[in-house]
Amino acid sequence: MSFRFALALASVVSAVSSATAYETGRVDGHAPIGVMGDHTHHAGEWMTSYRYMRMSMKGNRDGSARKSSADVLRNFPVTPTSMDMEMHMFGVMYAPTDQLTLTAMVPFLRLDMNHKTRMGAKFTTRSKGIGDIAVGGLWKLFENEVHHLHANTRLSFPTGSISEKDDTPMGRVRLPYPMQLGSGTFDPSAGLTYSGQGGAYSWGGQALGTYRFGNNRNGYRLGHEYEASAWGARRLASWLSTSLRLAWQQWGDIRGDDDDLVKTLVPTADPDLRAGKRLDALVGLNLAAGKGILKGQRLALEAGWPVYQSLDGPQLEVDWQLTLGWQFAF
Numbered sequence: 001m002s003f004r005f006a007l008a009l010a011s012v013v014s015a016v017s018s019a020t021a022y023e024t025g026r027v028d029g030h031a032p033i034g035v036m037g038d039h040t041h042h043a044g045e046w047m048t049s050y051r052y053m054r055m056s057m058k059g060n061r062d063g064s065a066r067k068s069s070a071d072v073l074r075n076f077p078v079t080p081t082s083m084d085m086e087m088h089m090f091g092v093m094y095a096p097t098d099q100l101t102l103t104a105m106v107p108f109l110r111l112d113m114n115h116k117t118r119m120g121a122k123f124t125t126r127s128k129g130i131g132d133i134a135v136g137g138l139w140k141l142f143e144n145e146v147h148h149l150h151a152n153t154r155l156s157f158p159t160g161s162i163s164e165k166d167d168t169p170m171g172r173v174r175l176p177y178p179m180q181l182g183s184g185t186f187d188p189s190a191g192l193t194y195s196g197q198g199g200a201y202s203w204g205g206q207a208l209g210t211y212r213f214g215n216n217r218n219g220y221r222l223g224h225e226y227e228a229s230a231w232g233a234r235r236l237a238s239w240l241s242t243s244l245r246l247a248w249q250q251w252g253d254i255r256g257d258d259d260d261l262v263k264t265l266v267p268t269a270d271p272d273l274r275a276g277k278r279l280d281a282l283v284g285l286n287l288a289a290g291k292g293i294l295k296g297q298r299l300a301l302e303a304g305w306p307v308y309q310s311l312d313g314p315q316l317e318v319d320w321q322l323t324l325g326w327q328f329a330f
């Protein structure tokens, strides 16, 4: 029996045996790394993960039109010019049964915002620390060898600070809304995730809503958020797949306001200038080790660029984002 024939036989056998169950273990059995709560685990399985996320924002928009700093400074004495967000996110998943997978996520944030004043001065504000810890449950609703469907439920706890301060030309003051590390409220999320696989291809979609109720202790709540995402992936080798994803996001204005902020000073302090919507196109790479000492390990990368954004502005626009992730199931 030639080597080539043995290889062909082995691949037929594995294709037939693998067609009997949905495979979350295959390299594209996980969605692109920017999607949270995308897969479930088998009873008794654990997974730990780490994600590094980066988002860069530069320049302002009102609606979908760009606004220069001079435009913004006609109405406000101070304008944000750019912002950098960095997040380290640690996650744990555990499945007590085949139907339920529990999740916990702990984020650490670093935010930097650059400003320009009407007088021409420039200054930077910074905040960093733990964000809002979220715990969740993923409930398997349907699964056969091609399709998988589960419900996402999650509750975010107000562990992130909403009273961050930093030095500015106006003294040491409370930072505006987008520079705070948490929402200050208990935020439930609910949604659905579908994924499918066949041959060298896989695909999926997720829709998720996050709701905010009441007021936090600084007198406001962030707007509700809705996200919907669809992706396709192609497996190039047993250990490598590439993906394309479109992600829609929509978020509301802030209700109430923080008394320590002066909303006429800078647009980021105005609770009515926070809403927006955005469509991102993202490309991704998944790497998975199926056997050996690296068994259960995954490495993934996803980068995205907005193709459309409309902001209740002036508000900083997103230029690009990046997620790098490591996952280990055991």
Ligand SMILES: [Cu+2]
Residues within 6 Å of the ligand: 039, 040, 041, 047, 093
């Ligand atoms: Cu997992």
